[in-house]
Amino acid sequence: MLAGLQNVTFEFGARAIIKEATWHIHPQERIGLVGYNGTGKSTILKLLAGEYLPSAGTVERSRSTSIGYLHQDLLSFSTSESILQVALHAFDKVKALEKEIERLTKELEHNATDDMLLEYSDKLHQFEEAGGYTVEHRTEEVLQGxxxxxxxxxxxxxxxxxxWRMRVLLAKMILQQPDLLLLDEPTNHLDLPSIEWLEKYLQHYKGSVVIVSHDKFFLNRMVKKIVEVYQKELHIYNGNYDFYETEKEQRVELQQRAFENQQEYIRQQERFIERFRAKATKAAQAQSAIKRLEKLDRIEDVEIERPDIRINFTIDKTPGRVLAELKHVSKHFKDIEILRNASAEIDRGDKIALIGANGKGKSTLLRVVAGTEPIEGERKWGHNVDEAFYAQHQLEALNVNNTILDELKEAGSQKTELELRTILGCFLFSGDDVDKKIKVLSGGEKARVALAKTIISKANFLLLDEPTNHLDLHSTELLADALNRYSGSYLLVSHDRYFISKTANKIWEIVDHEIKEFKGSYQEWVEWKERMSSEAKVQNPKPEKGTVNKDAGNRNPEAGNKNKAPEAEVNQNIVEAGKPVNKSVQSVVKKELQKLQRQFQKLEEDIAQANKTKAELELQLGAPEIYADRQKFIQTEEKYKEITSRLVQLNQTYEQTFEKMMELEEQ
Structure with a gap:
């Protein structure tokens, strides 16, 4: 066991977050920690990380367990160092060793004692064990990913x-390779390519990972166990998020059935007691029934308690057919070009998801459509368009000095205070909560305030920038359902693939500074992209066996294609040369050519196998545990030298064989 909770109770003042909770985390586990907003998921991560102490029970961690904890509070950190230097702090111990080795090297030039040589050798071995020669390359690779x-x-x-700062800190954390990685909403600030890269990286991560996330796709791909925080208890499900949803439903059904059966049994017993307790002949049996009911282990009703935000968008007026139009729009920031002569149209009924990598200008395009960003070109609003903008960074949209109630009053909805309080109640702000200042709210609470402002606007066109950030999975589902019922139109930016698949009927993507539109759902867009990719591979196939391997031989592929010429073509080439042909010579040339072609094909296979073996040995040499066994390290290093030498010989023979084949084909 790496870490865990043993009968842990944790309280904030009089409010209990968890009671007598037990949970053990084992090596190489992939766990999703889920629960509704406010149930204490982040608090549990802080307990595991040692930032909070339990009110009762024990938080268990083995002495050798290293823990990495990524959370939003880390954003307060700032420095003038480059992002590469910040990420390289993951290897501070390695860098310290490097400085020691440099110091010893200088001293050895003047005073080479046996003790100093031994210390130098020891430090060098430690440096190699820690992968000191590759730290910068590995750091660059993770940051680029x-x-x-x-x-x-x-x-x-x-x-x-x-x-972007959060990405740097994530890179630093995964480079440290702790035994246990605690990730609190790691996908909140990642674009789709980065989320996919992180998925692949974590799938091969050697340590254990606990993830709090509202991204259902991410959880389904990443985790093999779900721990749910519900009613101050931890409930464990051995499967991914889809399994958890199905299993929870089945558990609830079984418990509901058991509860109903028990209630029926209790009613029967109570009727029996009521009817016969006064009858002398049945009094003893009635008393036995009373005792049975007293001893009965009561099953609780399983009505699911969850904080439901009630989202119901309304619109005041119907717009014209075209809501917004962009014509020949260009936009750039200094040397960064976002749009170039781009055109697009948003029609009534469009529910568009704007997707793509960060830095492509998705949020900028939202502002262009909203008319808040200066551009070259033309942007036109349609007839009767009322827009509402939900901003990605809530501090841009909210006045931090306002109370929640004042913020909604200033939204200009003309609603009474009672009506605004009712709406805020739908978003889980009741009683005195509405008098809280915006600046003291959590990320999720600010998101709910901004959503409430969007709803009271009665807009018929919504611009939504990452609306699911800081919402839990259940609230994300409710928002998706509300948007599906919404009779207006919207343009949204989101990296939540599940949310996009539930809400969009069109996909926009910024490609080569233009707006590319796909008419269809997200799933249809993914299938179309895969189909286009497959067709591109068919049109540009990889070289077949018998052709020249460009990387291995560094030859012209077109020249290599001669090797695929059938025998009939070889004979025809000889005739077309206009020279007298000696059949016996032709036969010898043909046999020799066929022999070389077989050798050539075998060499290609040998080179491919050697490259594979080399890559496997490099992986082994990159693993820290191999340095713990000196004999194993020496053997692996010898094998690596041998395969490298063999590859050089194979490539030389490959080139010589190719040249002979070319000579024979020209005869």
Whole structure:
């Protein structure tokens, strides 16, 4: 066991978050921690990380267990260092070793004692064990996987927005390779390519991972166990999120059935007691029935308690057929080009998801459509269009010094205070909650306030920038359902694939600075992209066996295609040369050519196998545990040297064989 909770109770003042909860985390587990907003998921992560102490019970961690904890509070960190330097702090111990080795190297030049040589050898071995020669390459690789370009790596960390800073800290954390990785909403600030990269990376991560996320697709791909925080208890399900949903429903049904059966039994016993307790002949049996009921282990009713936000969008007036139109729009920031001569149209009934990698300008395009971003070109509103903008960064949209109630009053809905309080109640703000200042609210609470403002606007066109950030899975479902019922139109930016698949009937993507539109659902768009990719592979197939391997031989592929010429074509080429042909010579050439072609094909296979073996050995040499066994390390290193030498020989023979084949084909 790496870590866990043993009969843990944790309280904030008089409010209990969990009571007598037990949960053990084992090596290489992938766990999703789920629950409704406010049930204490982040609090449980802080208990595991040691930031909070339990009110009762024990938080267990083995002495050797290292823990990495990624959470939104880390965004308060700022520095002038480049993002590469920040991420490289994951290897501070390795860097310290490197400095020690440099110091020892200088001292050895003047004073080479046996003790100093031994210390130098020991430090060098530690440095190699820690992968010291590859730390910078590995760091660059992880940062690039999370969406940073080569030019970004040298830019100061403080220049980046909160979302990009969180990626740097995520990179640093996964490079540290802790035994237990605690991730609190890691996908909140990631685009789709980065989420997919993170999925692949974590699937091969050697440690255990606990994830709090509202992204159902991400949880389904990543986790093999779900721990649900519900009614101050932890409920464990051995499967992914889909399994949890199905299993929970079945558990509820079984418990409901058991509860109903028990209630019917209790009613029968009570009727029997009521009827016969006064009858002398049945009094003893009535008393036995009373005792049975007293000893009965009562099954609780399983009516699911959940904080339902009630979202019902309304519109005041119907717009014309075209809501917004962009004509020959160009937009750039200094040297960064977002749009170039782009055109698009949003029609009544369009429910558009704008997707793609970060940095492509999705939020900028939202502002362009809203008319709040200066552009070159033309942007036109349609007839009777009332828009409402839900901003990605809630602090941009909310006045932090307002109370929640004042914020809604200033939205200009003309609603009375009682009506506004009723709406806020639908968003889980009741009683004195409405007098809280915006600046003291959590991310999820700010998101709910902004949603409430969007709803009271009665807009017929919504611009939604990451509306599901900070919402739990259940609230995300409710928002998707509300948008499906909404009779207006919207343009939304989201990286939540499940949410997009539930809400969009069109997909927009910024490709080569233009707006590309796909008419259909997200699933249809994914299938279309896969089909296009397959067709592209068919049109540009990989070289077949018998053709020249461009990487191995570094030859012209067109020249290599001669190897595929059938025998009839070889004979025809000889005749067309206009030279007298000696049949016996032709036969010898043909046999020799066929022999070389077989050798050539075998060499290609040998090179491919050797490259595979080399890659496997590199992986083994990159694993820290191999350095614990000196003999195993030496053997692996010897094998690596042998396969590298063999590859050089194979490539030389490959080129020589190719040249001989070319000579014979020209005869």
């Amino acid at each position: 999370l969406g940073f370009s080569n030019d970004d790596l040298k830019r100061p960390y403080k220049e980046f927005s909160g979302g």
